[in-house]
């Protein structure tokens with residue numbers, strides 16, 4: 001058997017939809033992208049969504065929307081993908097990295113609170129593996145620290161919020177639910193990824209949604225994202241095709257990270273299939289959970305009476321093994337034809353962040369979580385037979401490492 005780690009689940013419907021878009025005469029941002037934005041809003045139950053070229057772009061444009069830059073600090077977990085943090089550098093702000101909890105890969109909320117200074121403008125919260133974080137705690141903390149917040153008077157959104165902005169990196173969390181609310185309804189701004197390995201894909205792509213802010217028109221925020229992502233141009237390509245409507249203005253020299261209609265046409269078909277795809281992920285998780293329950297292995301809790309994850313990643317953490325043993329297990333799985341992965345090597349262990357002065361010794365929980373973590377294949381196309389094969393492969397390999 002040869003089981004890849006995370007192939008995209010593309011059906012004939014996506015292929016037909018792309019062909020139709022290609023033949024339609026409109027391939028860049030246009031009607032399909034607007035339709036995809038509306039369908040995402042409807043799916044989540046919020047007012048507006050802006051589709052962009054990636055989650056990275058969505059996070060960076062959100063920081064720009066808030067005028068976060070030089071002299072500002074943004075809090076981010078050490079246990080995440082580089083994009084949650086690199087965007088802070090992109091805008092010229094300073095990342096303040098926080099360790100995770102001992103047994104949960106969510107930021108340590110006490111450390112988060114202690115990291116707040118009068119320069120803190122935002123907290124980027126990561127819904128790892130598709131499990132929505134405890135935003136109740138995050139909001140308690142930002143509200144408690146409101147008096148510390150030094151508002152930038154030039155930015156309407158900062159003024160209206162009057163506190164640290166909460167930005168979710170929910171690249172993994174599209175469709176996840178907590179307390180009856182889907183991802184997109186928890187943070188002030190929520191960023192999703194539709195990259196090829198994510199649950200719902202447009203090959204490359206992303207979106208940002210936000211909770212309505214008192215005194216600020218949702219349309220104004222939407223328009224600002226459009227400006228930011230398309231050169232600061234007052235009319236997009238489609239508006240300009242209207243007869244006689246050639247003239248536009250550039251309001252500031254902005255960026256270029258819009259979504260194309262080709263991508264949106266994939267996303268629209270994926271979205272129709274998405275509830276079934278999510279169900280299949282949970283079904284596989286239940287099989288894995290049942291198989292590893294009696295073993296000396298820690299797994300994430302993807303479901304409880306309060307939440308249901310999007311089932312993006314399945315972590316196993318065999319107890320008592322070293323980093324080297326973990327790497328050996330990954331090689332042995334590969335020899336059985338099972339691709340696995342590690343999520344994540346903590347940011348302070350990567351060259352870019354070491355060069356910025358971060359040191360893993362200051363993030364012991366992140367290191368301990370990482371050292372025995374193995375991510376197993378989990379995707380809607382995985383067959384029952386493959387799941388059984390993975391389970392028996394993992395169990396037979398782990399026998400050699402049991403305490």
Ligand SMILES: *Cc1c(COP(=O)(O)O)cnc(C)c1O
Nearest residue numbers: 054055056081083171193195206
């Ligand atoms: C995939 C991923 C991103 C980046 O998503 P893109 O759409 O590729 O920009 C950001 N954060 C996390 C946690 C991710 O897994």
